[in-house]
Amino acid sequence: MGNIEEVLTIELPVGENFRIQRCRYAPTQGQSTKRISVVSGIHGDELEGQYVCFLLGQWLREHPDTIKGTIDIYPAINSLGIDSITRSVPFYDVDLNRTFPGSKNDFLPAQIAHGVVNLMRGSDFAIDIHSSNVFLREIPQVRIAKSQEDVLVPLANLLNIDFVWVHDAVTVLESTFAHAMNTIGTKTLVVEMGVGMRLGKAYGHQLLDGLLNLMAHEGILDIEPLKVRFPIQSHVGEVAYLNASCPGLFVPVIDHCQVIEKGSVVGHIVSALSGEVLDEVIAPIAGILFTIRAYPIVYEGSLLGRIFGEKQ
Amino acid sequence: MKRFDIVTLESPNRAPLRIEGFLFGSENTQGPSVAIVGAMSGDHINQLYVASQFVEYLRTKEEEGIIIGRILVIPAVNAYALNMGEKNWPLDKTDLNMMFPGYAQGETTQRIASRLFDTLKGYDYGIILEGRRDQGMCLPYVKLVQSGYEDLECVKDLGLGFIHYRPHDPVETAMLQYNWQLWETKAFSIVFGKNGAIDQSVSNEVHTAIVRFLSKREMLNIPVFEGRKSNIVDPNRITLVKASRAGILISKVTCGTHVQKGEVLGKIIDALSGERLEKIISPCEGIVTCQYSHPLIFQNSIVFRIASVELCCHLETKKK
Ligand SMILES: [Zn+2]
Numbered sequence: 154m155g156n157i158e159e160v161l162t163i164e165l166p167v168g169e170n171f172r173i174q175r176c177r178y179a180p181t182q183g184q185s186t187k188r189i190s191v192v193s194g195i196h197g198d199e200l201e202g203q204y205v206c207f208l209l210g211q212w213l214r215e216h217p218d219t220i221k222g223t224i225d226i227y228p229a230i231n232s233l234g235i236d237s238i239t240r241s242v243p244f245y246d247v248d249l250n251r252t253f254p255g256s257k258n259d260f261l262p263a264q265i266a267h268g269v270v271n272l273m274r275g276s277d278f279a280i281d282i283h284s285s286n287v288f289l290r291e292i293p294q295v296r297i298a299k300s301q302e303d304v305l306v307p308l309a310n311l312l313n314i315d316f317v318w319v320h321d322a323v324t325v326l327e328s329t330f331a332h333a334m335n336t337i338g339t340k341t342l343v344v345e346m347g348v349g350m351r352l353g354k355a356y357g358h359q360l361l362d363g364l365l366n367l368m369a370h371e372g373i374l375d376i377e378p379l380k381v382r383f384p385i386q387s388h389v390g391e392v393a394y395l396n397a398s399c400p401g402l403f404v405p406v407i408d409h410c411q412v413i414e415k416g417s418v419v420g421h422i423v424s425a426l427s428g429e430v431l432d433e434v435i436a437p438i439a440g441i442l443f444t445i446r447a448y449p450i451v452y453e454g455s456l457l458g459r460i461f462g463e464k465q
Numbered sequence: 466m467k468r469f470d471i472v473t474l475e476s477p478n479r480a481p482l483r484i485e486g487f488l489f490g491s492e493n494t495q496g497p498s499v500a501i502v503g504a505m506s507g508d509h510i511n512q513l514y515v516a517s518q519f520v521e522y523l524r525t526k527e528e529e530g531i532i533i534g535r536i537l538v539i540p541a542v543n544a545y546a547l548n549m550g551e552k553n554w555p556l557d558k559t560d561l562n563m564m565f566p567g568y569a570q571g572e573t574t575q576r577i578a579s580r581l582f583d584t585l586k587g588y589d590y591g592i593i594l595e596g597r598r599d600q601g602m603c604l605p606y607v608k609l610v611q612s613g614y615e616d617l618e619c620v621k622d623l624g625l626g627f628i629h630y631r632p633h634d635p636v637e638t639a640m641l642q643y644n645w646q647l648w649e650t651k652a653f654s655i656v657f658g659k660n661g662a663i664d665q666s667v668s669n670e671v672h673t674a675i676v677r678f679l680s681k682r683e684m685l686n687i688p689v690f691e692g693r694k695s696n697i698v699d700p701n702r703i704t705l706v707k708a709s710r711a712g713i714l715i716s717k718v719t720c721g722t723h724v725q726k727g728e729v730l731g732k733i734i735d736a737l738s739g740e741r742l743e744k745i746i747s748p749c750e751g752i753v754t755c756q757y758s759h760p761l762i763f764q765n766s767i768v769f770r771i772a773s774v775e776l777c778c779h780l781e782t783k784k785k
Contacts, residue, residue: 164711164764167736244763245599246552251563251636258705260599261763288557325563327635396570400477426478450477452556454573 154214155226161268163261171261172232173269178213178224186372187277188223190339191364195250195281195330197234197241201347202282204357209364222373225276230269238350240286251325253333270333278308278371279334279341280364287349288448289456292410292441293356293363295384296343298322301335306386309342311370313363313381316443316461319388348447385441390463393438397422397451401431405445415439419458422451438462466524471539472580474573482545484581487520489527489536496534496684499590500650501675502641503539505562506553507546509596511658515668516540516594519675526685534684537588542581562595563636565644582644590619590682591645591652592675601767602659603755604720605671607695609653610634612643616651617697622681623674624692625655627754627772631699659758698772704749706769708733710742714762718769722753730769733762749773 155176163171179185191209193202206228213224229235233243242249242262255266273279285291294316295309302319309317326332334341344360347353366381368374397403405420407413413436422432436442440462451457472484490496503509503516517540526532541547543561546554553560559574567579585591597603607620610633620628637643645652655674658667677692679685708714716731718724724747733743751773757766 166711166713166761166763240558247598257765258707258767260766264765286557324635324638394570396572400475402477450556452476452573453474454571454576455556456572 154217155210155224160272161265163264163268171265173227173230173265173272174232175272176210176226176228178217178220178226180220180222181217183221186222188225188275189278189280189368189371189373190225190227190273190276191280191282192227192230192273192330193282194227194229194231194235196248196283196286196349197231197237197239197243198287198349199240199282199284200235200350200352201284201356202344203228203235204352204354205282205360205364208357208361212361212365216374216376219375220373221375222368222371224368224373225273227272230265240349250330251328253328253330254336255333266330266333269330270337273334273339274337276334276339278367279331279339280312280344280367281330281341282344282346282360284347284349284351285345285444288446290348290410290445290447291345292316292443293344293346293359294318294443296320296345298326298332304340305335305342308340308367310384311363311367311381312342312344312384313359313366313379314344314346314384315382316441317384317386318392319386385461387461390440390461391438393436393440393460393462394456395419395434395437395458395460397434397453397455397457398432400452401425403434403446403449403451403455403457407442407445410442410445412441413439413460419445434458436460466520466527471584472577474577476545479545482577484539484542484544484577486584487523487538487540489523489538490532490534490684492535494533494535497589497682498535498537498587499592499679499682499684500537500585500588501539501592501594502585503541503594504547504596505542505593505641506560506596506660507543507549507551508660509594510547510661511663511668512594512596513541513547514663515671515675518668518672522672522676526687531686532684533686534679534682536679536684537584539581542577562641563639565639565641566648582641585641585645585650586648588650590678591642591650592678593642593645593652593654594671595654595656596658596660597656600660600757600759601755602664602720602758603657603770604752605655605657605667605674606754607653608642608656610637610643610646612646614646614649615653619651619678619682620653621695622692623655623678623695625670625674625695626693626752628695628697629656629699630697696772702772703754704751704771704773705767706730706745706748706771708743708745708757708762708764708766708768711762711764711766712736712742713760714757714768716756716768718753718756720753720756724751724753724771726750736761745769747771
């Protein structure tokens, strides 16, 4: 049974405290080997991580004797947001994942970010679980900045995910939780899976296996490593983006992320007013459709999908 | 004056988004050029107001023949958000001022930013009217980030009291000012007001500063009063006065007030019991440049920022 603590509190104006809660599992005997932080809910409209936290907690309660390290579970960083379908930090309307490393001397979101970094400082690993947003559905994937490739890709390969996407460093992403943690020596992986405001049970179980496997490899759990899938590596191919050519209602032909042929129809953009089909969305390359739009209203440019295709 | 659409974007159901520009001065002028960008966010009402008042001002001045440069004013970038009380792009909630330099093949707001930026490139000067990114209100100040291409000399011609001159944050690499500078426009922001509201005296001050700038930089042929000698401040020279408690904030001073050390600046009361939780005392002598403007305040929020050069230097030496 884990130890539940309120680890960060900030007073709110009217008779309430903002709080972050943590459930910590530690070895029943002996010294802790390593420490891992499992984090979700930096975005308040992403709930897949909540389910993974539940599954992990449930597993750990059933297998207390296997725990050799310290396992910290933080299901709801933006707790105000999680409990109110609000992606950003309420009141300030600021994306918490653009305010790291934060500061004690700044506004509420920056204080939360600062508190979060301090809480997790000293962890050997952190797994930051996101579920895209309400617009897009993603297959389980880990996204890694190019500069961190050597350190993080081997770790990501343990996580039982489908895709490892190494992307060019964008300066804006220096203000994310993952960047802040990687900078202070905590190996931090960003998992994206599923869709905002919903739960996908299968993905939750898939990532649970990955977490157990990673912890087995790192000596945090005294169990045999699991047999996990080896993710597709982005460096062997290219990502094609499908953006809407016009505004309208996007009606997918393909409901789930899957392997598709070049030239196949991904969906249609239609006009609710005139009854016309405005555009047919065609796969420009063959490969795996790892992102598909979940929210039907689109403008010109709205992302409809992403396909990863291997180089010929 | 030429009024034209810089960007139009069709919507699934509502009327198209139009970003309108107002262009003044002759096409073949030898004078320098400036673009002035107003509300990029749906709560930057004061910025919208100053920009549209400036259009009105230039229209009257145009007849007098005093416009010698080329002046483009874009009062509202995000009219969609303004028209529905939203701050950001209404569908995906992205901040248009976090999308620069834009990407013509990218997401909707990247495309909008890209098309807008295509128009903004090539201007000699770029003035961004910015609201705050927090719940504060402030004296008009210049925000100039260091990109390697910034021009500190020119912003002094505004004659505003304070220039915040500092290294750029990572997030600012996606903002207009930074990118505009990289394209060799002398770009800077004037930050002022309180989001969602219009302050007349602050608006007048910003208006005057822009007129002064355009006069000194030879885009308007008009005599102006000298402005202030600007103080260049970096964040280390500002004293932060923070709320130790959350509750209802009652402020006793306004932005611009010269306060003494030990002076009572305000109080925080318990929102439920009404009891006084904190008396906010100024730790130094200086000018209140910025204050928290929402009646409900959070623990550790910055209530006041006080510019006090001597005191801060003194504190720095004491710390060492
Ligand atoms: Zn997220």
